[in-house]
Amino acid sequence: MIKDLINPKNFNVIVSKVSDILVGALDKPLGYAINWGRVWSLWPVHLETACCSVEFGATSSPRYDCERFGIIEAFGSLRQCDLIVVQGTVTRKMAPRVRMVYDQMADPKYVIAMGACAITGGLYIDSYNVLPGIDGVLPVDVYVPGCPPRPETLIQGCMLLQEKIKRSKIK
Amino acid sequence: MTSPNNIDDKNSKIKTYESDLPIENSLYNELSSKFQDKVQLLYVKPNRIKVYVESKNIVEVASFLKNELGLDHAESVCGTDYPNENAIEVIYHLSSYSREEIAPIIFALSTKTDRNSSYSPSLLPLFKSVEYHERETYEMLGVYFQGHPRNERFLLPEDWADIPPLRKDFRIKGR
Amino acid sequence: MTNKFSDSFEKKLEDTTKLGLEVVRESAEENLMTLSVGPQHPGSGHFRFIIKVDGDYIVYCDPDPGYVHRGEEKMCEYRNFIQNIPHLERPVIHDSTHITYSYSLAVEELLGIDVPRRGQFIRAIASELNRQVYTLYWLAIYGIFLGHSTMFMWPAGDRELFIDLLAALTGARVTHAFNIPGGVRNDIPDGFKEKCLQYISYFEKRLKEYEDIFYNNPLFRQRTENVGILSKENAIKLGVTGSVLRASGIPHDVRKVEPYDVYDEMDFKVQYMKTCDSFARAYVPFLDMRESCHIIRQLLDKMPESGEVRVKLQSNPKGRIGEAYKRVESGRGALSYYIVSDGSSRPYRVKISVGSFRNILALPHLLVGSHLGDMPSIYWALNYWPVEADR
Numbered sequence: 001m002i003k004d005l006i007n008p009k010n011f012n013v014i015v016s017k018v019s020d021i022l023v024g025a026l027d028k029p030l031g032y033a034i035n036w037g038r039v040w041s042l043w044p045v046h047l048e049t050a051c052c053s054v055e056f057g058a059t060s061s062p063r064y065d066c067e068r069f070g071i072i073e074a075f076g077s078l079r080q081c082d083l084i085v086v087q088g089t090v091t092r093k094m095a096p097r098v099r100m101v102y103d104q105m106a107d108p109k110y111v112i113a114m115g116a117c118a119i120t121g122g123l124y125i126d127s128y129n130v131l132p133g134i135d136g137v138l139p140v141d142v143y144v145p146g147c148p149p150r151p152e153t154l155i156q157g158c159m160l161l162q163e164k165i166k167r168s169k170i171k
Numbered sequence: 172m173t174s175p176n177n178i179d180d181k182n183s184k185i186k187t188y189e190s191d192l193p194i195e196n197s198l199y200n201e202l203s204s205k206f207q208d209k210v211q212l213l214y215v216k217p218n219r220i221k222v223y224v225e226s227k228n229i230v231e232v233a234s235f236l237k238n239e240l241g242l243d244h245a246e247s248v249c250g251t252d253y254p255n256e257n258a259i260e261v262i263y264h265l266s267s268y269s270r271e272e273i274a275p276i277i278f279a280l281s282t283k284t285d286r287n288s289s290y291s292p293s294l295l296p297l298f299k300s301v302e303y304h305e306r307e308t309y310e311m312l313g314v315y316f317q318g319h320p321r322n323e324r325f326l327l328p329e330d331w332a333d334i335p336p337l338r339k340d341f342r343i344k345g346r
Numbered sequence: 347m348t349n350k351f352s353d354s355f356e357k358k359l360e361d362t363t364k365l366g367l368e369v370v371r372e373s374a375e376e377n378l379m380t381l382s383v384g385p386q387h388p389g390s391g392h393f394r395f396i397i398k399v400d401g402d403y404i405v406y407c408d409p410d411p412g413y414v415h416r417g418e419e420k421m422c423e424y425r426n427f428i429q430n431i432p433h434l435e436r437p438v439i440h441d442s443t444h445i446t447y448s449y450s451l452a453v454e455e456l457l458g459i460d461v462p463r464r465g466q467f468i469r470a471i472a473s474e475l476n477r478q479v480y481t482l483y484w485l486a487i488y489g490i491f492l493g494h495s496t497m498f499m500w501p502a503g504d505r506e507l508f509i510d511l512l513a514a515l516t517g518a519r520v521t522h523a524f525n526i527p528g529g530v531r532n533d534i535p536d537g538f539k540e541k542c543l544q545y546i547s548y549f550e551k552r553l554k555e556y557e558d559i560f561y562n563n564p565l566f567r568q569r570t571e572n573v574g575i576l577s578k579e580n581a582i583k584l585g586v587t588g589s590v591l592r593a594s595g596i597p598h599d600v601r602k603v604e605p606y607d608v609y610d611e612m613d614f615k616v617q618y619m620k621t622c623d624s625f626a627r628a629y630v631p632f633l634d635m636r637e638s639c640h641i642i643r644q645l646l647d648k649m650p651e652s653g654e655v656r657v658k659l660q661s662n663p664k665g666r667i668g669e670a671y672k673r674v675e676s677g678r679g680a681l682s683y684y685i686v687s688d689g690s691s692r693p694y695r696v697k698i699s700v701g702s703f704r705n706i707l708a709l710p711h712l713l714v715g716s717h718l719g720d721m722p723s724i725y726w727a728l729n730y731w732p733v734e735a736d737r
Contacts, residue, residue, distance in 0.1 A: 128341075
């Protein structure tokens with residue numbers, strides 16, 4: 001009976017209909033699983049841009065432990081990391097290096113702009129060597145304000161990023 | 172503005188020595204007994220002396236300070252731009268680690284160069300500690316130090332194409 | 347001169363060229379590998395240095411700072427004396443009391459004012475607490491550079507106690523803006539003294555544990571003893587400062603040599619060691635922390651019960667014509683300010699001479715001729731904070 005149903009004429013249509021059902025059934029849970037894996041293991045690149053790096057270091061301290069969210073300051077190579085936290089002021093000398101580091105990371109990658117200096121230039125907006133914000137160089141996902149932001153604020157910024165990742169679609 | 176210690180103004184009241192600073196005064200006396208009119212005292216304050224020399228004499232004065240008086244390192248090298256006098260003042264702040272009685276004293280040795288063609292003999296053969304400070308003064312103010320092996324940019328980005336930033340005619344954007 | 351090859355490599359080249367093969371030198375240089383220990387590196391912070399290696403030995407080193415150069419000295423000329431405080435404390439964000447302390451001392455000399463006694467004591471207490479905070483962060487990063495992650499967690503956790511004290515005193519975790527020309531911003535809150543004494547007694551017991559787990563660790567000792575020897579003559583010649591100087595046998599501390607504020611009434615000893623190696627440079631800040639605890643106890647004891655904490659200034663004070671040069675002892679060494687004033691309410695020239703910038707001269711001197719694996723222990727033992735050196 002199946003041999004009567006499937007004949008060269010409507011084979012394509014049946015295959016496409018079956019695959020539609022399969023994708024529809026698996027997309028949501030598969031996407032959820034992949035996003036779950038990405039959310040709970042965000043590894044930041046070890047790139048310190050300026051003074052906010054002290055509060056970034058304090059976030060890994062025992063009091064504001066960020067390892068419980070999966071964010072470990074990974075000392076591996078660039079290729080293993082998927083989060084770049086631009087901490088503080090970006091100077092004109094550092095900007096091409098930040099862009100090179102971002103380009104070398106593998107997809108999917110996310111950017112957090114930490115500190116007032118990374119968002120708009122902050123306190124140093126009229127200095128001759130400072131870029132007014134990192135937006136012109138990297139596509140930013142989450143902005144974390146503060147000068148410097150408290151570790152709790154940075155963790156809240158990471159949680160916002162986690163919400164954003166959970167909502168994203170997997171292609 | 173004119174410099175606070177205006178050398179050319181003969182009528183200006185230069186703060187001369189206070190009689191109860193024996194160590195500072197004795198240091199200056201030793202220096203002036205060797206180089207009578209090549210050095211000019213600008214001020215003596217508690218633990219601080221400032222002396223002016225011409226740039227052609229600075230190397231021998233500095234070697235006297237190092238070998239005889241025992242000032243063995245430089246804490247900083249600084250340049251100040253005085254556009255009204257068309258001069259850039261280069262100051263070396265010297266101090267001593269080996270002689271304990273003059274360890275609190277900072278001896279400021281200053282010289283002036285012309286603003287348009289600013290050259291100054293480098294003190295690197297005498298004091299190794301001025302190496303990076305002189306390089307920074309070169310890139311921030313444009314003073315070329317003769318005898319320094321690397322008059323190159325140090326802190327500024329590689330593609331810096333403007334005038335040296337600490338000069339007074341370099342204005343920050345918007346101000 | 348710096349930036350020449352190490353002596354042993356030069357000798358190797360000399361020996362081969364004696365055989366009449368001049369071309370050997372060029373090809374020997376080509377066989378060297380150039381590494382850029384760059385700004386994105388787990389072992390370098392925001393600083394780059396270019397090294398050339400011949401196998402396992404480093405033969406050439408060239409530091410390349412400036413990645414965080416924000417033009418502090420130029421910005422000071424566009425703001426008046428009080429407005430300069432917030433941006434001047436950002437270079438060393440976690441030791442910010444010292445870099446504004448020295449500035450305040452220089453500006454007070456230019457304005458001709460004297461700080462009331464209670465204000466001087468509070469300033470000294472805040473600066474000693476900040477010294478602890480800075481040294482603990484430095485120890486934490488040193489531990490993690492060498493792979494000792496417990497030594498990252500313990501100081502980072504204990505540091506939070508002192509940050510709590512500073513937050514109770516000043517209102518902010520790291521960038522306090524507490525020292526202003528004329529004194530401090532506000533008085534200490536109630537209950538601060540008891541809490542401070544409690545934390546200090548807890549911390550002194552912790553210091554013993556640090557010694558056991560880190561300084562007596564055989565691996566740490568092997569990695570740092572007899573590594574990076576900086577002899578006494580070279581230390582004086584290179585003009586290094588701070589714990590690097592005191593680890594080479596010279597007992598120089600600005601708080602003793604040229605006491606400022608109330609430090610001439612305090613009874614403490616200058617800690618120094620004579621072994622001149624990396625272990626001494628790592629141990630001297632630890633001894634300084636212990637001494638700092640004694641100083642804080644004495645300061646809390648001798649502080650006057652009541653009094654003003656700052657001088658009431660007019661809103662835009664004008665400085666006298668003249669110049670001032672003042673220095674303090676920060677966590678990294680002597681931090682000095684040279685301020686020239688022309689009679690207006692803005693400084694004419696501000697020059698900051700920081701301990702990190704002076705110590706960087708020792709880096710090519712020590713790295714050339716050493717193993718590549720010794721690089722983290724030599725580099726971070728120089729107590730170099732890149733953001734401060736770039737200003």
